[in-house]
Amino acid sequence: MTTFTLRYAEDGLGLEKRVEFDAGNPAQALLIAQGEAEGRWAELSADGKTICRLGRAGTPAGDYWVIL
Known part of the structure; x- marks a missing residue:
């Protein structure tokens, strides 16, 4: 298992936040992150190395990930 971290910056939608979990x-x-990232951008990292920035957006057809 690897320890992953989601980091959110203070952004007008919420305060700075850090969530750690194993996957x-x-x-x-x-x-796991899908329950956390709705409407906000976060940085996903593992073992201190950035993997990507991600956000979840909703449309009438359903939710989708935006990964940078």
């Missing part, structure tokens, strides 16, 4: 790989980390 087997980045795909599993995104499944």
